[in-house]
Amino acid sequence: MAHLRPLSMLCRSQLPRTVFRSRGAIRHHASIAESRPSIRVSSNIPRSANLNPLQQSVSKSLPYVKCVVRARIPTTAGGEMFLHLYENSMDKKEHLAIVFGNTIRSKSLDQQMDSESEMDRMIRGAYKGTLYPGRHTSHMLEDTILGDSLPPLYEDDESAPLVRIHSECYTGETAWSARCDCGEQLDEAANLMSNSEKGGIIIYLRQEGRGIGLAEKLKAYNLQDLGSDTVEANLLLNHPADARNYDVATAMLADLGQKDIRLLTNNPDKVRAIEGPNHEIVVQERVPMVPLAWKTHGGIKSVEVERYLKTKVDKMSHMLTTPIMNHLKL
Ligand SMILES: Nc1nc2c(ncn2[C@@H]2O[C@H](COP(=O)(O)OP(=O)(O)OP(=O)(O)O)[C@@H](O)[C@H]2O)c(=O)[nH]1
Numbered sequence: 001m002a003h004l005r006p007l008s009m010l011c012r013s014q015l016p017r018t019v020f021r022s023r024g025a026i027r028h029h030a031s032i033a034e035s036r037p038s039i040r041v042s043s044n045i046p047r048s049a050n051l052n053p054l055q056q057s058v059s060k061s062l063p064y065v066k067c068v069v070r071a072r073i074p075t076t077a078g079g080e081m082f083l084h085l086y087e088n089s090m091d092k093k094e095h096l097a098i099v100f101g102n103t104i105r106s107k108s109l110d111q112q113m114d115s116e117s118e119m120d121r122m123i124r125g126a127y128k129g130t131l132y133p134g135r136h137t138s139h140m141l142e143d144t145i146l147g148d149s150l151p152p153l154y155e156d157d158e159s160a161p162l163v164r165i166h167s168e169c170y171t172g173e174t175a176w177s178a179r180c181d182c183g184e185q186l187d188e189a190a191n192l193m194s195n196s197e198k199g200g201i202i203i204y205l206r207q208e209g210r211g212i213g214l215a216e217k218l219k220a221y222n223l224q225d226l227g228s229d230t231v232e233a234n235l236l237l238n239h240p241a242d243a244r245n246y247d248v249a250t251a252m253l254a255d256l257g258q259k260d261i262r263l264l265t266n267n268p269d270k271v272r273a274i275e276g277p278n279h280e281i282v283v284q285e286r287v288p289m290v291p292l293a294w295k296t297h298g299g300i301k302s303v304e305v306e307r308y309l310k311t312k313v314d315k316m317s318h319m320l321t322t323p324i325m326n327h328l329k330l
Contacts, residue, residue, distance in 0.1 A: 060277055062251040064089040067097070067109035070125030079194050082125075084109065084256075088248050093206035097252050098190070101199020104161070108255050160260040160284045162200035164189035165249050165270055167207040170214055171221075178302035179221065181291050181309070188289065189264050201256060203249040210234070211243030224304075229311040241316065242269065250276035260284045266318040288319065 065088045074080045084097040084106055097106075109126050118137050121127060127138035166189065172182030186202070193200030209217030212234065220233035231241045253261065253274070262285040263271060275281050291309060292299025312318040 062254065062276055062280060063247050065095075065108065065248060065251040065255055067106035067252075067255060068124065070106065070109055072131070075190075077194070081190075081194075084125075084252075086248075086252055086255075088251065090245075090248055091206075095206055095248055095252065096204040097256060098202040098204055099199065099256070100190070100193040100196070100201070101161075104199060104201060104256055104258075106255050107257065159198060160262050161198045161258065162189075162193050162196055162264060162287065163253065163258070163261040164193075164200070164202045164264040165205065165246060165274055166202055167205050167210065167244060170208060171217070178300050179224075179304040179308060181300050181305055184292055184300055185289055188292070192264070201253065201258070203252055205244070205246075205249055207244045210241075211245070212237070212239045224307075229315070230308055231311055231315045246270065246273040247276070250274055250281055254280050262287050264289055266312070266320045268317050268319060286319070290320070 065086050067084045067086050070082055070084045072080055073083050079100075082099040082102070084099060086095045086097065088095065109124070111126075113120070118139070121138040122131060122135065127135075164185075166182075166186055169177075169180060169182035171177035172180045172184075173186055174183075177183075189200070189202050193202070208214045209220070212220070216237055216239060219237055220228075220230065223233035223236055224230060228236060234241050234243075250273075254276075258281060260282050261274075263274065263283045264287045265271060266289055271283050271286055275283060291305075293301050293305075309318075309320065313320050
């Protein structure tokens, strides 16, 4: 099973920029970037009527979010990212922000807490620079000495950072499922952000099964094997086609100091919903996520994943086209 291990990510500084490996495929970063046109968007993208009714009725304000801990994670691909764990006022779930690059910081994490020691701050990740044995202060003075406060050098200062709003998928990310391309999308987002000078953010939402949970998603899989598509299966189980809500993600992005973003997605509902009730976030560009199997010899190939993608296009208005689909008898 070694070739199926999830998440292969690269660090821009430590690995060659042109070639990387992900879920069994060797790909060329430059050519992928070229074949991935960005699309200017506005909030006028039509809603597809798939979202949770709660999400459709636009909320008036964002939920409270707080980053409670942040830690550096060296990745199996040789790079590193900073994992931010959030609590929020909407649910009891531990939503995550996977941050690439060291210039993006959480406002709530950096806040000074009452009677907090410097050691407390470092333990919860509210430090700048790098932790090392014997370090005894978290604050800016030391970072200045270390050069951490120098402005970052960007290749393209105009562009907003890449952002992916990802919903949990145990089957696709951990259990090697070829019913969907969720794991591949997570890897792809991480690869692109690792190779971007500006870094990026994956907001990892604990909304398993488009918000219906793992147990219900597994029932939906059985209904799919009995002939339903992914939308019909949800409806037969008395769930909306998509039960997700993105308010927490919007609030997390705002906490991470973001306003203008480039969003990696094909989902029109996500583009509209992530902007928040008061346009807290502006999606400057939508960057398409084209399945690898449609572009290269790699990627996930199965009848199930093609059906899954076709249903997204046909019934959920996903902005994804391929000549392959027209020829599939699904
Ligand atoms: N209910 C249900 N959920 C599924 C199924 N297959 C995958 N999922 C869930 O769908 C979600 C994946 O959505 P995302 O990766 O955010 O993608 P998306 O909203 O479809 O759009 P993109 O941003 O374009 O990828 C995860 O929560 C998966 O667990 C399925 O057959 N039924």
